Amino acid sequence: MDCHQTKPLGNRPEGIKRILLMGNPNVGKSVIFNRLTGLDVVTANYTGTTVTYHEGLVRFQGNQALLIDVPGIYGLNAQSKAEEVAVEMLNSGADLIVCVLDATHLERNLHLAFDLQTYDIPTLYVLNLSDVAKRKGITIDVHLLSKYLNAPVFETVAVKNIGIDILKESLFKPHPVKPALKILDRHEKSQEITENVTQEHDVEIGFLERLSEWCIKPRTGIPILIIVLLAALGIIVGGGKGLRALILLPLVNNYYIPFMTNLIEGIIPESVFRNVLVGEFGVLIKVIEWPFALILPYVFLFYVVFSFLEDSGYLPRLGVLMDGIFRKIGLPGNNIIPFILGYGCAVPAILGTRASGSRRERIIVVSLISIAVPCTAQTGAFITLLGDRSIFALAFVYFISFLTILLAGLLLNRLLKGKSRPLILELPNLLMPDFKTLSKKIWIKMKHFIYEAQVPMFLGILLAAFLVETGMMNTIGTFLEPLVVGWLDLPKEASLSLILGVVRRELAVMPLLEMNLTTVQLITGSVVALFYLPCISVFVILVKEFKVKIALLIALSTFVLAFAMGGIVQILLNLVM
Amino acid sequence: MHLYAGKKHQKYILNDCPNDSLLNAIGVRNGLEVSVVTKQPIGGPIIIRVKKREIAIDKSLACLITAKAVN
Ligand SMILES: Nc1nc2c(ncn2[C@@H]2O[C@H](COP(=O)(O)OP(=O)(O)O)[C@@H](O)[C@H]2O)c(=O)[nH]1
Numbered sequence: 118m119d120c121h122q123t124k125p126l127g128n129r130p131e132g133i134k135r136i137l138l139m140g141n142p143n144v145g146k147s148v149i150f151n152r153l154t155g156l157d158v159v160t161a162n163y164t165g166t167t168v169t170y171h172e173g174l175v176r177f178q179g180n181q182a183l184l185i186d187v188p189g190i191y192g193l194n195a196q197s198k199a200e201e202v203a204v205e206m207l208n209s210g211a212d213l214i215v216c217v218l219d220a221t222h223l224e225r226n227l228h229l230a231f232d233l234q235t236y237d238i239p240t241l242y243v244l245n246l247s248d249v250a251k252r253k254g255i256t257i258d259v260h261l262l263s264k265y266l267n268a269p270v271f272e273t274v275a276v277k278n279i280g281i282d283i284l285k286e287s288l289f290k291p292h293p294v295k296p297a298l299k300i301l302d303r304h305e306k307s308q309e310i311t312e313n314v315t316q317e318h319d320v321e322i323g324f325l326e327r328l329s330e331w332c333i334k335p336r337t338g339i340p341i342l343i344i345v346l347l348a349a350l351g352i353i354v355g356g357g358k359g360l361r362a363l364i365l366l367p368l369v370n371n372y373y374i375p376f377m378t379n380l381i382e383g384i385i386p387e388s389v390f391r392n393v394l395v396g397e398f399g400v401l402i403k404v405i406e407w408p409f410a411l412i413l414p415y416v417f418l419f420y421v422v423f424s425f426l427e428d429s430g431y432l433p434r435l436g437v438l439m440d441g442i443f444r445k446i447g448l449p450g451n452n453i454i455p456f457i458l459g460y461g462c463a464v465p466a467i468l469g470t471r472a473s474g475s476r477r478e479r480i481i482v483v484s485l486i487s488i489a490v491p492c493t494a495q496t497g498a499f500i501t502l503l504g505d506r507s508i509f510a511l512a513f514v515y516f517i518s519f520l521t522i523l524l525a526g527l528l529l530n531r532l533l534k535g536k537s538r539p540l541i542l543e544l545p546n547l548l549m550p551d552f553k554t555l556s557k558k559i560w561i562k563m564k565h566f567i568y569e570a571q572v573p574m575f576l577g578i579l580l581a582a583f584l585v586e587t588g589m590m591n592t593i594g595t596f597l598e599p600l601v602v603g604w605l606d607l608p609k610e611a612s613l614s615l616i617l618g619v620v621r622r623e624l625a626v627m628p629l630l631e632m633n634l635t636t637v638q639l640i641t642g643s644v645v646a647l648f649y650l651p652c653i654s655v656f657v658i659l660v661k662e663f664k665v666k667i668a669l670l671i672a673l674s675t676f677v678l679a680f681a682m683g684g685i686v687q688i689l690l691n692l693v694m
Numbered sequence: 695m696h697l698y699a700g701k702k703h704q705k706y707i708l709n710d711c712p713n714d715s716l717l718n719a720i721g722v723r724n725g726l727e728v729s730v731v732t733k734q735p736i737g738g739p740i741i742i743r744v745k746k747r748e749i750a751i752d753k754s755l756a757c758l759i760t761a762k763a764v765n
Binding site: 191192221222224225228253254255304307308317329330333334335437438440441442444449450539540541542543544 | 716717718719720721722723731732734735736737738739741745746747748749750751752754755
């Protein structure tokens with residue numbers, strides 16, 4: 118999920134207890150992890166893979182233990198990269214396993230519990246989501262379950278911090294290794310245990326359960342989808358504009374720019390060097406103005422909306438609803454999740470496809486995302502560029518993006534051999550996300566964006582300032598004139614976009630802000646920037662995940678598409694306008 | 695009849711499930727009592743409820759599962 122990688126906690130004290138936190142996906146592991154550990158959490162990449170996990174210290178009465186949040190898995194059969202990683206973590210030794218069980222899906226969860234029993238590691242069980250179980254009319258006899266599993270079981274409501282303290286305390290108590298249960302047929306055993314420990318009563322169906330059903334029935338699900346989409350757009354576009362206009366632009370324009378300009382003009386005499394610092398493309402100006410005042414608000418709000426939807430359990434329902442349509446482009450509906458993620462950043466979206474999907478599906482999703490899905494930074498740039506001029510222009514660029522996704526998808530589905538797999542999906546509970554976990558998640562994503570974006574952005578702007586102030590841009594402009602002026606009908610200076618776009622995708626849009634362009638020119642420039650090239654980090658991931666050949670093929674197609682579409686759009690719009 | 699032909703809100707007992715690893719892992723097997731929640735248009739999945747869980751099953755797979763209506 119993360120663009121950014123850090124090393125595991127290096128300063129780990131010797132001899133400290135190692136605890137593995139394990140469980141199926143969506144059982145509330147991250148919330149439990151966050152409640153048990155403090156702020157000193159690191160995101161790490163498992164050696165040699167792109168599966169990420171978190172590590173943090175648990176402190177209790179002067180004792181410390183290292184808690185490792187193992188990726189969510191259904192079993193230990195090494196069926197996916199995440200499962201392979203989990204097995205390796207188990208093999209590399211642990212003093213204790215905390216296995217989190219979802220009280221509402223006990224039967225399925227027990228399979229992993231059985232798998233874990235084959236390791237000689239003491240194990241505690243956590244029965245989480247017990248509030249949701251109660252709401253659904255499920256009661257579980259914790260005592261009996263503990264007898265069956267031959268180990269302690271703690272009932273928790275992680276989001277309300279219920280049961281967490283007792284769990285924490287017991288992490289530091291000694292736990293013996295118990296002999297594994299003798300199991301002949303795990304399906305029968307898990308069924309038997311579940312039936313004996315669970316009681317179900319009829320309860321009045323709550324609002325969230327009803328909402329859950331409405332989300333997946335087409336007649337109500339599609340209106341709900343439209344509402345969600347409009348709300349998301351409202352929050353991101355409207356909220357972003359508000360944040361910019363009210364807070365960020367005044368800060369930058371009224372305080373930062375005058376301060377910096379005065380400061381530099383006071384120390385450095387009029388020269389090319391001074392212009393590079395605070396001139397038209399002044400590095401010290403743009404490096405703050407572009408990322409912080411123009412892009413950051415949109416990136417932030419995108420992750421607010423996305424993380425909320427992700428944690429609420431709505432996205433798999435959307436996948437079910439869209440399955441029919443997605444099949445037309447050769448994809449099972451649950452691929453909508455990497456797609457939406459791609460509107461944030463293509464890197465985590467591409468990595469996210471590892472967990473699911475055949476190679477054929479992966480190639481389709483990844484190509485479509487790399488070619489035609491704008492990332493948030495680009496979206497922010499488009500909104501800044503077009504939103505102030507004409508909302509239709511903005512809508513038009515997104516229409517072009519959708520059309521390309523659809524056509525390219527149909528084409529790829531035809532070209533690539535094979536069939537997509539059938540969809541089988543257990544819908545997670547629909548929930549109100551936990552505020553604390555959500556904020557931490559958004560904070561981590563923002564930190565990554567700033568780390569990831571700042572250096573290339575700075576270098577790009579430095580390059581721009583250098584090219585413009587030394588007059589070299591003129592030479593390049595003349596060289597690219599037939600393409601930029603002749604075919605795209607943009608001014609000569611716009612070739613700067615093409616140069617900067619190699620560094621980062623949104624940088625292909627930003628220079629256009631500074632030019633006085635007509636609406637048609639703005640649209641043309643945006644369409645070219647929409648496709649242009651995958652940014653460097655995306656290209657690197659493509660090479661790593663697939664082959665150089667596929668990465669080059671994707672880059673080439675988006676490059677050609679950029680100029681073809683740009684030219685065609687320009688000609689057509691100039692005819693009608 | 696096969697499961698995909700099932701009617702909304704009707705209960706069924708599954709009596710012949712194909713031996714599919716995904717179906718097994720998610721606990722869809724012979725003898726299970728399920729009810730149909732909804733079906734998605736244009737070839738989308740059928741959604742069944744098993745106890746308090748909701749499971750989406752692809753049309754192609756649901757067509758291979760034999761089921762019998764119960765009251
Ligand atoms: N109501 C309720 N929600 C929970 C509980 N534990 C976790 N959640 C929510 O369940 C969702 C999935 O939790 P998360 O920790 O992301 O699951 P993970 O995939 O196991 O890490 C989030 O929206 C959490 O806020 C709980 O005990 N009760």
